[in-house]
Amino acid sequence: MSENVTPKKRTSNVSIIIGYALILAYVVVCVLLITSYALSPSSYYESGVEYYKEGNYEQAAYYFSKVDDYVPLEHYKNALDFYNDSAYRYACELIESGDSEKIETALDILYGRNGYETNFVESDFHNSRLIILRTADVGAEIYFAGYKWAVIDKNESGNLHLMCMSFVKEMQYQNNSNVDITTWANSSVRSWLNSGFYSSAFSSAQQKAIIKTYDNEFNCYDNVHIPTFMEFYNYVNVQRLSPSSTPEKGTFWTRDNIDSWHVKYAPVCHQNSQYKAAANHSSYSVRPAIWINPSRVTEI
Secondary structure (H helix, E strand, C coil): CCCCCCCCHHHHHHHHHHHHHHHHHHHHHHHHHHHHHHCCHHHHHHHHHHHHHHCCHHHHHHHHCCCCCCCCCHHHCCHHHHHHHHHHHHHHHHHHHCCHHHHHHHHHHHCCCCCCCCCCCHHHHHHHHHHHHHCCCCCCEEEECCEEEEEEEECCCCCEEEEECCCCEECCCCCCCCCCCCCCCCCHHHHHHHHHHHHHHCCHHHHCCEECEEECCCCEEECCECCCHHHHHHHHHHHCCCCCCCCCCCCEECCCCCCCCECCEEEEEECCEEEEEECCCCCCEECCEEEECHHHCCCC
């Protein structure tokens, strides 16, 4: 008579292994589902909203930037608006800090540089440029009256001395052959800048922010002038905050008192050096400069 045989232990071990495998598979699937949600546009959007409500606009902008534009869910349609608003508010915080490096980051955000993909409406640009102008320091760049300017000086009252980064016209320094001795005070460049250019380049609102200044060297008052050689040189070689920002290159007239003023000669700057040139040369450029009171600026 044969004895009853118990199931082999190996069969029991296989069952245990299969059980563990099923449990492990279940855990993996759960982790994948959780991870998938954590990395989903939905979670990015919700995190962005939370940070936005808390006023942490840097993190809010980061999470909103992760939401794909093509996600076909209704509440994602305003993700781009949230992103732009968060980025704009974060940029304003950086500007208001007064730190030059943070301001440079703010400019990258506002103008979509160095990996930032922002898309602001014109009113945002106006507001941000106004903030930048009112908090600018020497070496910074600002926008005013459709031109880009470098801040080359700032006095105790907070007024800014601005030098245009571009040329506005090519013209003779002196086009009146009847003038015996040409200086800045009687130059054609000064006359044009303070009449035709001043009235056409600046609106009435912008003109209210421009300060008429007295030039001790030449005993004259100007709304608009041109930089001296050293003002330009100091900005390019000493003051400039952003090495990538370069004023337009070329030969341009300067507001200097050269040793022997004569109708035939006037001061120019070329490739970071100073020269004397024929005052009736018509292909040299004009780079305007102005003093403004930032608190009076209401229109960029």
